[in-house]
Amino acid sequence: MKYILTLLLLLPCVVFSQANIDKDIANVEEKLIDWRHYFHQNPELSNREYKTAEKIAEHLENLGLDVETGIAKTGVIGILKGDQPGKVIALRADIDALPVTERNNLPFKSEVRTTFLNTETGVMHACGHDTHIAILMATAEILAKHKDKIKGTVKFIFQPAEEGPPPGEEGGAKLMIKEGALENPKVDAIFGLHINSETPVGTIKYKTEGIMASVERFVITVKGKQTHGSQPWSGVDPIMISAKIIDGLQTIISREAKLTDEAAVITVGKITAGTRFNIIPESAELIGTVRTLDPKMREMIINRMREMSKSIAEAYGGEVEISFQNNTSITYNDPELTAQILPSLQKVASKEKVELMKATTGGEDFSYFQEKVPGVYFFLGGMSPGTTEPYPHHTPDFRIDDSGMLLGVRAFTQITFDYLNN
Structure with missing residues (x-):
């Protein structure tokens, strides 16, 4: 009886505490939106996020956190x-923008211009990283205000160059790990989110195991024999061989990959060859990407691409060189950790609004963190109610509804309390 009375006396305090946290989260929304608009108007490309990093660091210092800067250049x-x-526990947000010229009438539209790979272009947060920064800044403010309720430590990781560092540079999650982002103190689990323009506001989507694909960049150089365009029999045509290789590569997906297990994609995105209409050139170059969601399938596809490209080139008298560069691993959600935090997501969004999704062939270098420690990555709705044709990510018209961000703060906050205090 004494125990029951004690519990009843404590219960109002717990409810009151949660009510205070909910109130603080609701009150941070105005700041959250202001931060997002600032970063959207002032986007910076990968490994060049100098002002972005300064604003983040200033906020964290004002909260009384221990702050490290210059991790992986601008992290x-x-x-x-x-x-x-x-x-x-670690919570991660990516902070870089894209070389995309914004095309809309938003009052906080980006007007930033730059030169990227010798081409003049606009700069735009065309993938929602501006919302990720704002969400994690707001989460830090809430958790700092309620650190008396936290059993353990929270690391807020603001990561540059998720879209990939410029050619010839290191960057992104790999470099952050290399420079100790998961150490001192050592991280036990890491969580990340990505807002999505095609998912309704108020919805969270998740998946256990592989949720996003590994990304490989490949380069195939086809070597032929240059000759006059009017006399193809006196040379070896690398353009014709390239066409055969492209056609052959697709049969790996359509006839050899077990697509009922996981999706896979081979795409040739760039072909370079020749100088004149009447010259069969000496060489051609194919550049593309491979996306896989299973390690064994990834190995099979890469091996078959090597074998097939070589065989096709040799069959027509040419030679081939092929190389692969791993851009991201499979974004793999630890099954036990996913099951552990699923109730936290359902608590903030409701069971009906937390949906199991299918894997996507997009890639995320958050995957490198997950190779080192258990992690979970999920998607947050950012599509306005009533939208019938949402604009995809990485496009000039991309847009996100500001009202979707607060759920991200609630999710990160709830995950932190539940994981650390469990």
Whole structure:
């Protein structure tokens, strides 16, 4: 009886505490939107996020966090120590923009211009990373205000160059890991989110195991024999061989990959060859990408691409060189950790609004963090109610509804409390 009375006396305090947290989250929305608009108007490309990093670091310092800057060139890490000892959780946001010229009438539209790979272009947060920054900044403010309720430590990782560093440079999650982002203190689990323009506001989508694909960049150089365009029999045509290779590569997907297990894609995105209409050139270059969601399938496809390209080139008298560059691994959600935090997501969004999704062939270098520690990555709805034709990511017309961000703050906050205090 004494125990029951004690529990009843404590219960109002717990409810009151949660009510305070909910109120603080609701009150941070105005700041959240202001931050997002600032970053959207002032986008910076991968490994060049200098002003972005300065604003993030200033905010974290004002919250009283231990702040590290210059990680992986422009990355920022904030460390919040709870009032009680415990595990270490990491929350990650990517901070870079894209070389895309914005095409809309938003009052906070980006007018930034730059030169990227010798081409003049606009700069735009065309993938929603501006919302990710704002969400994690707001989460840091809420958790710092309630650190007395935290058992353990929270690391806020603001990562540059998720879209890939410029040619010849290191960057992104790989470099952050190399420079100790998951150490001192050592991270036990990491969580990330991505807003989505085609998912309704208020919805969260998740998947156990592979949720996003590994991304390989490949280059195939076909070597032939140059000759006059009027006398193809006196040379070896690398353009014709390239066409045969492209056709052959697609049969790996359509006839050899077990697509009932996982999706896979081979895409040739660029072909370069020749100088004149009447010259069969000496060589041709094919550049493309491979997307896979299963390690064994990835190995099979890469091996078959090597074999097939070589065989086709030799059959027509040519030679071939092929190389692969891994851009991301499979974004793999740890099954046990996913099951553990699923109730947290359902608590903030409702069971009906937390949906199991199919894997996507997009890629994410958050996957490199997941190779080192258990992690979960999920998608957050950013599509306005009533939208019938949402604009895809990485396009000039891409847009996100500001009202979708607050659920991201609630999700990160709930995951943190539940994971550390469990």
